[in-house]
Amino acid sequence: MKKKLSTTRRNFLKTTAAAGAIGVVLVQPKELLAQTFGSIKIEEPFHGAVLNRRHGKELNDGLKIQVSGQAPLRDRVTVNGTPAQREGTRFTSEITLRQKETQIIAVSQGNYGRHEHRVRVLWDRHSQPRYRFSIDDNSFFLRDIAKKNYASLFDCFYLKNLRELHSKYGARFVLNIYYTTEDGFELPQFPDRYKSEWRDSSDWLKLAFHAHANKPDRPYQYAPAPQLIADLDKVAEQIVRFAGGQTYSPPTVIHWGMVQPTALKPLYERGVRVLSGYFRRQNGIWDVNYLLDDVRSEYLSRHDALMDFDSGIVFSRVDIVCNSTPIKRIIPALEPLAKDPNQAEIMDIFTHEQYFWPFYSNYIPDHFKRLDVAIRWVTEHGYKPVFFHEGFLGGPE
Ligand SMILES: [Zn+2]
Numbered sequence: 177m178k179k180k181l182s183t184t185r186r187n188f189l190k191t192t193a194a195a196g197a198i199g200v201v202l203v204q205p206k207e208l209l210a211q212t213f214g215s216i217k218i219e220e221p222f223h224g225a226v227l228n229r230r231h232g233k234e235l236n237d238g239l240k241i242q243v244s245g246q247a248p249l250r251d252r253v254t255v256n257g258t259p260a261q262r263e264g265t266r267f268t269s270e271i272t273l274r275q276k277e278t279q280i281i282a283v284s285q286g287n288y289g290r291h292e293h294r295v296r297v298l299w300d301r302h303s304q305p306r307y308r309f310s311i312d313d314n315s316f317f318l319r320d321i322a323k324k325n326y327a328s329l330f331d332c333f334y335l336k337n338l339r340e341l342h343s344k345y346g347a348r349f350v351l352n353i354y355y356t357t358e359d360g361f362e363l364p365q366f367p368d369r370y371k372s373e374w375r376d377s378s379d380w381l382k383l384a385f386h387a388h389a390n391k392p393d394r395p396y397q398y399a400p401a402p403q404l405i406a407d408l409d410k411v412a413e414q415i416v417r418f419a420g421g422q423t424y425s426p427p428t429v430i431h432w433g434m435v436q437p438t439a440l441k442p443l444y445e446r447g448v449r450v451l452s453g454y455f456r457r458q459n460g461i462w463d464v465n466y467l468l469d470d471v472r473s474e475y476l477s478r479h480d481a482l483m484d485f486d487s488g489i490v491f492s493r494v495d496i497v498c499n500s501t502p503i504k505r506i507i508p509a510l511e512p513l514a515k516d517p518n519q520a521e522i523m524d525i526f527t528h529e530q531y532f533w534p535f536y537s538n539y540i541p542d543h544f545k546r547l548d549v550a551i552r553w554v555t556e557h558g559y560k561p562v563f564f565h566e567g568f569l570g571g572p573e
Contacts, residue, residue, distance in 0.1 A: 215291035216247040216267075216284040222475055223295035224483040226490065226569070227273065228303035230517035238272040239299055243280055251286030273299040276573075298483050298490075300521070302572040307523035307559040309347055309551070310452060312386055312429055314529040315354040316536075319361040321370070329373045334532055335381075337544045342380045345551045348561040350425050351529070352386030355411050363414035374419035382563060383423050385411040387431030390530075397434035397467070401442045404435060408446060428452055428492075428564045429526075433464035440466070440487035450481075450564035452492045452524050466491065480522040481569060490569060495519070498527035498546040506549045514557060522569060523554050 221227060221241065232241035246265050247253045253260040255269035260282070271280060276299055283292045317334040330336045341347045356362040374381075385408045387395050396404045408427060415424045426447035433453035435443070443451070454464035455476035462473035468484075468491065476482050476493050483490050496509050513519045527547065531540040540546070562570025 214246075214248050216245065216251070216253065216282050216293050218243060218245040218280060218282050218293050218295050220244045221280070221295065221297045222479075222482070223297075224472070224485060225295075225297045225479075226300050226481040226483060227297055228300040228521050230520060232273075235272060238274040239301075240270055240272045242268060242270055243282065244268040245282060245293070247282070247284040247291075248286055248288070251284035251291075253282060253284045255282050256280060273297070275299070276301065276568075296483075296485060300568060300571065302568075303521055304571055305521055305523075305557070305559045306562045306570050307525055307551075307554045308428075308562050308564050308570055309349050309525045309547075310352060310429055310564075311349060312352045312431070312526070312528045313354070313390060314351045314383075314386065315357045315361075315390070316529060316533050317351075318353065318363070318366050319357050322361065322366050325367075329370045329377075334529070337532075338381070339377070341544075341547060341551055344548075345555045346380075346561055347551050347555075348380040348382075348563060350382045350384050350428060350563060352384045352427065352429050352431075353411060353415070354386060354390060355388045355407065355414070358389050358391065363411065363418075366414070366418045368418040371418065371420050374423045378420070378422035380561075381423065382425035383415045383419055384425040384429075385415075385427045386429065390431075394432040394434050396430055396436070396439065397432065398436065399439075401436060401439035404430070404439050405442050405446065408443075412446075425563060426565050430466075433466060435466055437467055440484065440489055444488045447565065448489060450490050450492050450569055452494050452526070452564070454497075455491070455493050478516075479518045480520075480524075492522065492524045492564065492569065493519075494524045494526045496523075496525055496550060498525070498550055499531040499540055499543065501546065503542060503546055503549055506546060507553055510550065510553055523559055525550055525554070 227239060227241060229239065232239045243255050245267055247267050249265050253262065253267040256271050258269060260267040260269035277296060278299065279294055279296050281292055281294050283290065317332050321329060321332050326332060330339050338349050388407045412424060428450050429452045451466055453466055455473050456463055462470055465473040472482060476491055481490050481492050495513055501509055530536045531538060531543050533539060564570050567573045
């Protein structure tokens with residue numbers, strides 16, 4: 177009786193094992209296919225990744241990083257010529273980045289031939305913790321100064337308060353501006369008599385193109401690239417006229433963070449090196465992401481930056497929007513980012529001009545206080561103020 181039972185049990189186990197194997201085929205046919213005919217895929221690092229000392233081991237002349245991915249089970253895998261370690265379908269290897277840009281080539285060879293996957297990554301060699309402060313949708317302060325004809329730019333409370341944050345923390349601001357407030361005020365009406373004040377403040381205060389006007393929403397999401405570039409040129413010309421070349425910054429945020437993919441190269445040609453967006457998913461759709469594909473948008477939603485090699489533009493994820501973050505939630509929003517190696521190096525801090533103005537329907541009385549809390553926190557945690565259009569993402573190149 178006992179012997180018989182154990183035979184039955186053995187058979188049972190055999191059957192289960194077979195069913196298990198069939199189960200794999202039924203549940204994950206893709207995986208099995210990948211094991212036999214499939215090609216090789218580098219999963220880490222991601223194509224376009226921006227890597228710094230937090231992502232590997234710093235050597236005298238390079239950054240040693242791990243490369244890992246998936247390849248057919250029995251294939252021999254090499255990474256940049258060196259045999260990789262295998263563990264099931266997974267492979268791992270180490271390489272050392274020695275230049276700003278490195279190509280990683282993973283090759284698998286086996287019964288079904290040779291496959292390869294190439295990715296390129298950037299080494300942010302001189303990387304240091306840094307923050308940049310960008311304010312979008314600016315137009316009211318320019319109208320205010322032009323109307324009131326102040327003796328100084330800083331008689332306008334908005335610029336006065338920004339200057340205070342600069343004096344206190346060394347903060348730098350890039351103000352992304354419109355051509356018109358659409359109630360009769362346009363940039364050509366702004367006087368050039370403050371030029372020397374702009375110049376004297378240009379080490380911490382820059383002006384950049386943002387859009388022609390606040391409305392319509394998403395003005396460049398479907399606009400042909402020449403229209404965006406024409407609007408950019410019109411605003412750039414005015415900034416240089418009334419504030420001088422030192423104050424001009426190429427745009428780093430386009431209104432609503434949406435442009436046609438064909439606009440990226442023309443933007444690069446206008447000096448754009450970094451574009452910031454939210455890279456957030458709403459109702460199943462990735463948005464405020466410059467119409468980047470889903471895979472890269474998802475990557476950016478949890479990383480500081482990603483290079484788009486086709487255009488040469490690096491995308492940066494906005495870390496905090498002060499006008500939508502109450503004071504008590506500012507530090508809880510920044511703290512976890514500073515602990516995540518993928519998001520700790522660059523703080524992309526952000527807000528919008530309209531919320532500073534008491535006449536605005538959604539005026540935020542403690543808006544400047546919010547800026548103070550955010551800037552104080554990053555300052556106390558060793559982040560340096562930068563402009564994204566200088567160096568590499570604001571850091572030394
Ligand atoms: Zn905007």
